[in-house]
Amino acid sequence: MTERNxxxxxxxxxxxxxxxxxxxxxxQPDEILADPSLEARARAISAGLRCLVCQNQSIDDSDAPxxxxxxxxxxxxxQEGDSDDEVVDFIVARYGEFVLLKPRFSWTTALLWFATPAxxxxxxVLIWLAYRRRRAGSxxxxxxxxxxxxxxxxxxxxG
Amino acid sequence: xxxxxxxxxxxxxxxxxxxxTVLPLLGARLRDPQLAAVAAPxxxxxxxxxxxxxxxxxxxxxxxxxxxxxxxxxxHSAKPLLYKISGVWGNHEGSMVLxxxxxxxxxxxxxxxxxxxxxxxKANVLAVQGSIAAAFLLxxxxxxxxxxxxSPAPFDGEGLNPVLQDPALAFHPPFLYAGYxxxxxxxxxxxxxxxxxxxxxxxxxxxxxxxxxxWMCLTLGIAMGSWWAYYELGWGGxxxxxxxxxxxxxxxxxxxxxxxxxxxxxxxxALKVWTILLAIITFSLSLMGTFLxxxxxxxxxxxxxxxxxxxxxILAIMGVFIGGALALFAWRAPLLGQGGLxxxxxxxxxxxxxxxxxxxxxAAVFVGTLYPLALEALxxxxxxxxxxxxxxxxxxxxxxxxxxxxxxxxxxxxxGDLVAAAQRLMAAAAVAIGVAILLLAFQRRGPWLAPIGxxxxxxxxxxxxxxxxxxxxxxxAGSAEVWRRLRNLPRAAYxxxxxxxxxxxxxxxxxxxxxxxxxxxxxxxxxxxxxIAGYELTFKGVAPNQGPNYRERIGIFAVARDGRAVTALLxxxxxxxxxxxxxxxxxxxxxxxxxxxxVLGDPLDDGAYSVRLYFNPLVRLIWLGALVMFAGGAVSxxxxxxxxxxPMRGRTKGAPAAASK
Numbered sequence: 034m035t036e037r038n039x040x041x042x043x044x045x046x047x048x049x050x051x052x053x054x055x056x057x058x059x060x061q062p063d064e065i066l067a068d069p070s071l072e073a074r075a076r077a078i079s080a081g082l083r084c085l086v087c088q089n090q091s092i093d094d095s096d097a098p099x100x101x102x103x104x105x106x107x108x109x110x111x112q113e114g115d116s117d118d119e120v121v122d123f124i125v126a127r128y129g130e131f132v133l134l135k136p137r138f139s140w141t142t143a144l145l146w147f148a149t150p151a152x153x154x155x156x157x158v159l160i161w162l163a164y165r166r167r168r169a170g171s172x173x174x175x176x177x178x179x180x181x182x183x184x185x186x187x188x189x190x191x192g
Numbered sequence: 193x194x195x196x197x198x199x200x201x202x203x204x205x206x207x208x209x210x211x212x213t214v215l216p217l218l219g220a221r222l223r224d225p226q227l228a229a230v231a232a233p234x235x236x237x238x239x240x241x242x243x244x245x246x247x248x249x250x251x252x253x254x255x256x257x258x259x260x261x262x263x264x265x266x267x268h269s270a271k272p273l274l275y276k277i278s279g280v281w282g283n284h285e286g287s288m289v290l291x292x293x294x295x296x297x298x299x300x301x302x303x304x305x306x307x308x309x310x311x312x313x314k315a316n317v318l319a320v321q322g323s324i325a326a327a328f329l330l331x332x333x334x335x336x337x338x339x340x341x342x343s344p345a346p347f348d349g350e351g352l353n354p355v356l357q358d359p360a361l362a363f364h365p366p367f368l369y370a371g372y373x374x375x376x377x378x379x380x381x382x383x384x385x386x387x388x389x390x391x392x393x394x395x396x397x398x399x400x401x402x403x404x405x406x407w408m409c410l411t412l413g414i415a416m417g418s419w420w421a422y423y424e425l426g427w428g429g430x431x432x433x434x435x436x437x438x439x440x441x442x443x444x445x446x447x448x449x450x451x452x453x454x455x456x457x458x459x460x461x462a463l464k465v466w467t468i469l470l471a472i473i474t475f476s477l478s479l480m481g482t483f484l485x486x487x488x489x490x491x492x493x494x495x496x497x498x499x500x501x502x503x504x505x506i507l508a509i510m511g512v513f514i515g516g517a518l519a520l521f522a523w524r525a526p527l528l529g530q531g532g533l534x535x536x537x538x539x540x541x542x543x544x545x546x547x548x549x550x551x552x553x554x555a556a557v558f559v560g561t562l563y564p565l566a567l568e569a570l571x572x573x574x575x576x577x578x579x580x581x582x583x584x585x586x587x588x589x590x591x592x593x594x595x596x597x598x599x600x601x602x603x604x605x606x607x608g609d610l611v612a613a614a615q616r617l618m619a620a621a622a623v624a625i626g627v628a629i630l631l632l633a634f635q636r637r638g639p640w641l642a643p644i645g646x647x648x649x650x651x652x653x654x655x656x657x658x659x660x661x662x663x664x665x666x667x668x669a670g671s672a673e674v675w676r677r678l679r680n681l682p683r684a685a686y687x688x689x690x691x692x693x694x695x696x697x698x699x700x701x702x703x704x705x706x707x708x709x710x711x712x713x714x715x716x717x718x719x720x721x722x723x724i725a726g727y728e729l730t731f732k733g734v735a736p737n738q739g740p741n742y743r744e745r746i747g748i749f750a751v752a753r754d755g756r757a758v759t760a761l762l763x764x765x766x767x768x769x770x771x772x773x774x775x776x777x778x779x780x781x782x783x784x785x786x787x788x789x790x791v792l793g794d795p796l797d798d799g800a801y802s803v804r805l806y807f808n809p810l811v812r813l814i815w816l817g818a819l820v821m822f823a824g825g826a827v828s829x830x831x832x833x834x835x836x837x838x839p840m841r842g843r844t845k846g847a848p849a850a851a852s853k
Contacts, residue, residue, distance in 0.1 A: 152552050
C-alpha cells in the first residue's frame, strides 16, 4: 500500500476542509435580530435544523458558511412575517427532509418512531410470559406420594 | 528494520492466535488436557508479540521515521512528544493495533490469573478470545498494514489532525478501546459456556470483574470524549448524539445492564439465559461501534478512516462472530435451564426492570443511529435523526429508571418489601422533592422540567446515602456499632452506592447546564466590556503567539465580578501550519457555580472581534459524576469477595473434575 490511494487522498482533503469549518460554532453578532422575541423564535427553529455539511450539528451550533446562510434565511423569513411552521416548510422545500433533526412522521419513518415503544412492549410481554411460565412451573410440581415420603423418611433416618 | 520486526511480530501473532483458537477447542472436545493447556501460553505469547508490534510502531513515531507510510501520513517532526505517541493510535491502522493489543492483554490476564478457572472453561474462553484476535490480526495484515514503507522516504510528515492534538483526546481512544475490547471477555465466557452447555454462579463471579473493569474504562473513555467536545469544539456542548458517540454509548448501556444481570446470576443463579444473551449483545455492539467508526459508513468528527474494502472486512468479522454466537445461543441456550425463583417485587425484580429499561433505551439509540443509514441504503431517502428524536425516545425510558435506582439495593432478594424500602427512602425523597419545589418557585427562566431533573439527581445521591445509612444503623445500633459496621460493610456496597451517586451528579450537571446556561454573542473592540451571569469581561485585545507546531491569536479578557478582578480568560484560535487547519481553544474559568466560557471568533470589518460568551452552570458535575462512577467501579473491584472469592470457589468446584481426568 505504498501507492497513495487517490480516493483516500480526496476523502482526506474533503475531510480537512470540513474540519476547518467545524471549530467555533454558531451565531455571529451581525446576524442577531433587533426584536428579541423574533430572535428567540429564530434560535428555536435553528436548533432543529441540521447543518447540511456537518455531522448531526444544528445550524445554531455550526460555524460552517452554509449554516450561516441558513440562519440568515430563517431570520429573513421570520421578518417577512412567516410563522415558525412556514419557515421550516420553506427550508424543507429547498433542502429536503434531511435538514430536519427530528424527522417528520411518515410511512418511511414510522418504523423509526414506533421501534422503541415496540421493543418496550415486546420486552414486557416476554418478561410476563417468562414469569407466568416460571410460576406455573414452580406450583406445577406434584407433591410427594405416600411411598416417596416413606422413602425420604427412611433416607433421612439413615443419614 | 524496526518496522519489519513489528510487521513480522504481527504475522507471528496471527499464527499464534490461530493455534490458540484451534488446539484448545480440540483439547476441550477430545478431553485432552495437554491440548487444552496450550491456550494459556499461546495467549501470553500472543500478548508478547502484539506488544512488540505496538512498541515497534511507537518507536517509528517517536523517532519520526517517515519511511513508514503510516508515520509520514499522521506525524510531523515538530509535533510535541505526547502527540507523537498518541499519533500511534490517532489513525486507522495504529488504532487497530491498539485494539488487538488490548484484546491480547485481556487474554493474557485470563491466562495469568485464571489458574483456578475450571480447565475446560479456561480452554474454551481463550480459544474464543484467540479467534477474535485472529480475525482482527488478519484484518490488519491484509487491509491495514501500519508498517508499510515508502521509498524514497519523504523529508517530513503530514502531521496529525489538529483537533486530535489534545491531552484528553490522546487518552480517549485507549480507554474507549479497553472498554470495547474488555466486553470481549464477557463474550468469550458466554460462548465458552454455550459450547460447554453448562453455566453456574461461579461463571458469573468470573465474568463480573472483567465486565466491571471494561465498564469503568468505557465510562472514563466516553467522559473524556465528551469533555474534549466541550472545550475543543467551541460551543460549550458536551454531547451531540453524533453516531460515533452513540456507537460508544450503546455498549455502555448494554454493559451497564450486563453488570446488573450478572449480579442476579451470581447471587441467585437466575436470569442465566438472558445474561448470556446480553453478554453477546454487549460485545456485538462494541464490534458494531468499531465497524461504524472504522468503515467510514459515517463521516463525522471522529471518523478518520475512509475505505470501503475495510468496511466490508469488518462487516464480515461482525457477521461471523455475532451470527455465530447467536446461532450457538439459539442451539445451546435451552440446555442452561431455569434458575432461582423470585417475586416481582424483589432485588431480582428491580434488576429486571433495570435491564428492561436499559436495553430498551439502548434499542432507541440503536434505531436512531442506524435507521438513517438503512433507509438511505434501501430507498435512497436521506433523513437526519438528531437530539430532538433521542430526547423524545431515550428520555422517557431513562426517567423511570432513575426513579427506580434507589429502591433496588434496599429490596431483599427473592421477595422484597416495597413499602419498607419506600419508608427508608422517605428522607431522601422529601429533600429531593422539596428542592425541586423551591427551584420551581424561584426559577426565573428555563423549562419547568428542569427543577424536576435536579430533584431526580438529588434523589439518586441521597438514595445512595440512605442505603448505606440504613445498612449501618438498622435495629438502632449505637455509635460504636455504627462505626464497626461502616468499616465492615462490603466494598461492593460502597461501590454501587458511589456509582449510583455519581450517576446523580451527572444528571444534575446535564440538567443544570442544558436548562440554565446563558449565552451572549457580541462584537467587541479592544476596551469594550460585555456582561454575562454577573461577570464583566473587558476585552483587552488580541496577542499573537507561536506554539511548537502552530501559530495562534490569543484574545485577552479581564474578568471582574462586582467590580473586583477575578481572572483573565485567554481563548485562542490556533492555525496549524503543517496541517493547514485551525482549532479553537476556549477560555474557561471554573467556579463552584459553573464555567465561564469564552470563545474568540473571527475579526470583523471594523477592528472588532466576534466573541461568544457562555455561562454553563454546574457543568463540571457531568464529568465529576463519571469520575465518581469510575471510582465506584474501582471500589467494587477491590472487594475481596470479587477478587479472591471466585477463584477459591472455582477451585473447590473444579477440584473433583480435575481429579477425575
